[in-house]
Amino acid sequence: MNRPTLILTALFASAALLSGCASNLSGSSYSRADARSVQNVRMGTIESLRPVQIEGTKTPIGTLAGTAIGGIAGNSIGGGRGKAITTILGGVAGGAAGSAVEEGITRTQGVEIVVREDDGGTRAYVQAVDSQQFRVGDRVRIMSVNGASRVTL
16 A cells, blocks of 8 residues: 555544544433433523534544554655654644544534523523524423433423
């Protein structure tokens, strides 16, 4: 396999790995641990909505994939001692770039939902935007399990 093909193969493999890292933070998605767990339900009324960004994941996968790709690319430049230096520099630069790419790919558009709950308290919840279209004044359920809460219609 020639170097350009090897670099492209590594790039596509790391993109596939990174896309698998994204978790779903919407109000209608549950983790395996939450399934079949008893949930506490509170009722309330939406007082305000605000769009927010939910930062992406920062795992070693992006850094390692970027380091590998950068090292391979750096290894294809120069010769002798120069080749070793460009391999190391390519790996370091690739690692930083891979980490940034992972965070960007897994970043999510979210919504901050301020709810006046029936107990009189006002609380804010942040979750990913999903198919539910919330509006100020909507009656909603707040579902809580294992320390996490979600707002649903």
